[in-house]
Amino acid sequence: MQTVNSSELAILRALVEGTVQTTGEDFLRSLVRNLCLATNVANGFIAEFTVDKTRIRSLAYWTQGEFIDNQEWELAGTPCVDVLAGKLCHYPSDLSKIFPKEEGVESYLGVPLQDADGHILGHLAIYDERAMPEEPRLLYTFKIFAARAAAELNRIRIEELRKQSEQRYKDLFDEAPIAYVHEDTDTRFLAANQAAMRILGITPEQVPGLIGSSFIPDTLQAQQRLQLALKSIEDGTNSDGVVLELRRKDNDQPIWIQWWSKLDPSRQYMRTMFIDITERVLMEREQARLQAQNLYLQEEIKSTHNFDDIIGRSPALQSLLNQVQRVAQTDASVLIQGESGTGKELIARAIHAASPRKNRPLIKVNCAALPASLIESELFGHEKGAFTGAINKRIGRFELAEGGTLFLDEVGEIPLDVQVKLLRVIQEREFERVGGQIPIKMDVRVITATNRNLLAEVAEKNFREDLFYRLNVFPLTTPPLRERLEDIPLLVNFLIAKFALKIGKKITGVSAKSMQRLQSYRWPGNIRELENVIERAVILADAPMLEVEPELLPAIADNGVKLAQTSDTSLDTVAKEHILSVLEQTRWVIEGPNGAAQLLNLKPSTLRYRMQKLGIDKTNR
Secondary structure, eight states: OOOOOHHHHHHHHHHHHHHSSOSHHHHHHHHHHHHHHHHTOSEEEEEEEOTTSSEEEEEEEEETTEEOOOOEEESTTSTHHHHHTTSOEEEOSOHHHHOGGGTTOOEEEEEEEEOTTOOEEEEEEEEESSOOOOOHHHHHHHHHHHHHHHHHHHHHHHHHHHHHHHHHHHHHHHHOSSEEEEEETTOBEEEEOHHHHHHHTOOGGGOTTOBGGGGSOSOHHHHHHHHHHHHHHHHTOOOSOEEEEEEOTTTOOEEEEEEEEEEOTTSSEEEEEEEEOHHHHHHHHHHHHHHHHHHHHHHHHHSOOSOSSOOOOOHHHHHHHHHHHHHHTSOOOEEEEOOTTSOHHHHHHHHHHTSTTTTSOEEEEEGGGSOHHHHHHHHHEEOTTSSTTOOSOEEOHHHHTTTSEEEEETGGGSOHHHHHHHHHHHHHSEEOOBTOOSOEEOOOEEEEEESSOHHHHHHTTSSOHHHHHHHTTEEEEOOOGGGOGGGHHHHHHHHHHHHHHHHTOOOOEEOHHHHHHHHHSOOTTHHHHHHHHHHHHHHHOOSSEEOOOGGGSTTSOTTOOOOOOOSOOOHHHHHHHHHHHHHHHTTTOOSSTTSHHHHTTOOHHHHHHHHHHHTOOGGGO
């Protein structure tokens, strides 16, 4: 067996120690040191070239038994130029004679360090003040160290490129305007970028382990939408982006996002991105609200109101208008009471027109004309599927009136269960759609009107006392026409002009006898009844001077004396007298062209309901 001498053992030890170190800078220093020990050379270094290949800088430098700080020097005039050409360069002796810059150096051995594609990364070199004869063992040892050094340089270069790539990715991830989230299939966050944290209202400390589904509001519709979205990810069909409603963590405000997510190859994690579309959703909702409001206002324009303006100069009316002007500048709730046909809606419109809200809509709800089961939906709207027949989402009158005024006519007809919700809306300034769970803030002034005695209704437990006082902040009472006799000529002339133009007749005035007849009548139906009488008179007129015949006012005696006054002036008593008067005139015929319902401008079903409520029965007459 061939023996290995101590010199060879030292070389082997140096080879092992110099090439088995871990990685990085420590490895390079160990490699250079052990290379010098293995070759018995005083100096050695591993270096890389600058980008322009004009200079060279060391990565590890061993000289005279110790490491020195890394150096950088010009490449020209050194033996390293030959190494840059891609070949092993060995000067056994007389180096300083060939390269005067290398004064005091006798020998040099250098080799290029290349990657797998042959690109030169740097070089490994040893030099000495002594000669360095060309020995096979020396070159073999040197090449082993050079191969390991090249591999490590290549690894360092790849690692640096990887870090740069990761940093670029991190910068793109963190600073991207689109929100990115890395999460598992249970929506547990692993990472989230700045845009995601800003949209969701979370901090970097909250991200790890945060459950993404916790942002979804606890409503059936929102939860179902989330489950459908997660299924679309599993099926690979989440291509167009799912619109989800979320709640921010910091202030619980609603936000809407368009969300895309994709499973990674392991199907254990999801790469998710989303954009904030809250502004778009709110804009679309506002457009829908305005569209619904526009349709409502178009219907209002088509409907006929009693007058285009409030007409009259009587003290009673002037006192009322003075109060209207005062309360209009405030946001106080107004309750308008008065008999049917006294112009309560006109007063509500006058309040709105004189208020700071005049450029926003005035929305009217006739509570008596709506079935009890639909009043809540009409006022507050409903979500799709909230009840049988709710095939689409509906925007309620409170939303339509946003920023403006809501006029609830015949408020005394609202059922008690809806009164509770109306009270909450007025108190809290927010409501929820039927079938919805999201509070909607509102800025709406509420004006109400009724021909009932609401205090009597409160006493009979038909109307909530707390709601009454909420509505009755500023009460107004419209005077009946019998208290405004001096306004009748103005009203009559206005109505003659209105209906003559509509029918196409030329009527210049009304006879003095007819005017006296009109001013002598008690007008239980108030201005609405006056309007009907004048319209019938215009239709029947054959001459420019209008005559109002006694048969148009059946309750007036031929001598023009007023009806007997009654001491009972309650609204119900007045209404009962008026209905009885018309029923007797029509011989208790309710329906048909000449029936009481038509003369009273009521639906037959409404008239029957009021007769039953007021205790009007032909058998008792």
